[in-house]
Amino acid sequence: MNDSPTPHSNVAEFSVSELSGAIKRTMEDTYGRVRVRGELGRVSRPASGHIYLDLKDDRSVIAAVIWKGAAAKMAVRPEEGLEVIATGKITTFPGQSKYQLIIDNMEPAGEGALMALLAARKRQLESEGLFDPARKQLLPYMPRVIGVVTSPTGAVIRDILHRLSDRFPSHVLVWPVRVQGESSAQEVADAVRGFNAIDGTLGIPRPDLLIVARGGGSLEDLWGFNEEVVVRAVADSDIPIISAVGHETDTTLVDFAADVRAPTPTGAAEIAVPVQAELAAQMAQLAARLRAGLSRSTDRKKERLAGLARALPHPDGLLALPRxxxxxxxxxxxxxxxxxxxxxxxxxxxxxxxxxPARLIQRFENVRSNLDRLSRGLPSALSRNIQTHRRELEFRAQRLSPQTINRNVKAGREQLEALERRNDLAVERLIGNRNDKTRQVSKLLDSYSYQRVLDRGFALVMDENAKPLRSSKGIVKGAGLTIQFAGDDRLAAIANGDAVPSSSKQPTAKPPKEKQAKSAPAAQTSLFDE
Structure with missing residues (x-):
């Protein structure tokens, strides 16, 4: 084991923070301000308002960030796939050991890129039906309240108000928005939706017509009116909208989504309202024509009435005959x-x-004589009536004698016995027919039974759940099997094991031939050997 100390090096020693700071200063000093051309990749907009994106070409990717203040001033809204020229400075982010581009200005890499993006977006929105003429609404002829979405400080709002005042003074509501920059598209969309949300309950009248206006400018200046959020807000508006963005030669996607496109903001005011003086002159002309027409109609009615009066006869002549x-x-x-x-x-x-009085007395005497006559004949009539009823009662009593009742009972009993015999014969015939049908069905069922197949020398193989197995694919190694032969003879078997008699029923006592008895277990065992 070598315990000798490591020799000291002449290379300077840095801490991690010192090295990161030195790299940061070197990067910022060397690349103080750069212009980079590339395609925008990932674009992220968190709630802080900053924009994080990737600037890439076919071989490399540079991370970039646009701070909130710079993003609000940009005319072009960063979108994935847009080719741009970004201006800013290179710096590092020590927390993740990577470098990034801080962008303070961004412009499209030529008008062709913006036009290509504009054409693609137009095709997408058009395919969704946002530019369909069937969606467009008719403008009101004389709107009482007009809402204007534009910048409150530009010449556009002054031109609109001046033209409305000259043609037809109306109540105008102005929703101030930015018409250029990163936030302009969202502000215009919010203004259109805000006007649609007014219901008139808070003292603010709901507009009958909206004008979205902006002065002329380059494609980059007008780009906010090509944003998808603005186009969708205009297309979804329940209030008719006039688009007056740019000059007559300028075209934005808002123009296609709006109900009417005006060449200029002044032209939008002219489309919005008629000329009051012309309306007054037209009304005066119509009133004069109405008066002249009424006068002519009255004269014609008078002439016709006079002619009809001359054709009528004199009133005395008309009333002479009825009189x-x-x-x-x-x-x-x-x-x-x-x-x-x-x-x-x-x-x-x-x-x-x-x-x-004489006639009344005679009439009274006649009635009395009739009553006397009837009273004298009444006892004999009652006696005759009683005798008649007595004879009728005696006749009925004879019919109800015991002999008559016995005869009727006997005849009814004989009839009932005959019916019982007929019923017994019918029941016997019905039972016989049912028995014949039952025997036929039983024979047919027996002919279709699988037992007849087993009688011809076949066997039925079932798994542990007593379900028939149709092929060897259903056999699991080590699983219990039951094999049923003719006469309900069964054998229990285990895959790769010896066959044993099943507990449900033992084989019949009659032994088969000796050669077959010795070979049967071997054949059954070989069925499940692999």
Whole structure:
């Protein structure tokens, strides 16, 4: 064993922190500020607001970070797959022994990259139906409240307000947002959703129309209106939206998702409301046309009424015939009343003559004589009636004598016995038919029984659960088996073991031929040998 001390080295000794700090200073001094071109890989946006991403090419990857303050000022929103030119400084992160690029500015690597990204995004959103014309809503003709989503300090809002004031003064609600930078897309989307969430219960009226506006600029300046979050918010809006982003030659994805696209913000105000003076002139013209039409209609009705009046006969001529008929009916009514009165008077006199005292006395005497006659004949009539009922009762009593009842009982008993004999014969025939059918079914069942197959020299192999085995694949080594022969003879066997008689039933006492008895166990054992 060598106990000699290790010789001292002339190389300087550093602590881990000292070495990490020296590397950090060297990296920052050597690469103070760099411009790097590459493709954005992983892009992460935590709740802190910073952006962590990878900048890569076909061979290498550099980790990068954009601090929250720099991210809010960028015109281009970092997205995976976008080719950019990033400007910043190289530094190290001692906590993980890696270097990274701190980005403070980012621009697309040429307009072609942005156009390619824009075309791909347009195809994706169009395939989802966000640009479908069937989704677009009609604009209200005269909106009472107009919501404007734009920057509150630019010339755009002044142009819109000035044009609305000239054409048709309306109630305007402005939702201030950033129209450029990293956070502009989210602010515009939140503004559109915020206007849609207004229900008018807090004293703020709900807009009838929205205008999303911004002045002209480059593709990078207008990129916030190509973001997916803005396009989806505009497409999902329940309030009709006019898109007025950029100049007439500028086109963004918001223009396709909006209900109407205006060439400029001023043009959006012109589309939103009509001209009040033109409306007043049109209303005056329509009112004049209405008055003229009513006057002409009244004149035509007067002329027609005068013509119809000339065609009508004189009122006296119209009433002459009805008046004559009324006079004739009046004369006939008087004569009819006189005749009716005369008839009623004569009938009253006739009835009065019939009600004289002599007639009443005679009528009373006739009734009394009839009663006397009927009272004299009443006892004999009652006697005759009693005799008739007595004879009828005697006849019925004869029919209910014991001899008659016995005859009826005997006849009923004979009829019942005949029915019993017929019923017994029918039951015997029915039982015989059922027995014949049962024997036929039993023979058919016996012919299909597997016992007949066993009688022809076959055997049935079952597992431990008494389930038949259809092939050798179901046999498990060491498992118990039962083999059934004809006559319910059974053998118990174990795979790779000797066969023993089953406990369920012993083989029959009649021994088979000696040669077969000696070879049967060997054959059964060989079935399960491997």
């Amino acid at each position: 004559q008929r009324l006079d004739g009916q009046q004369i006939r009514l008087g004569a009819a009343l006189d005749r009716f009165t005369t008839q009623k008077r004569s009938r009253l006199i006739t009835a009065e003559a019939k009600l004289s």
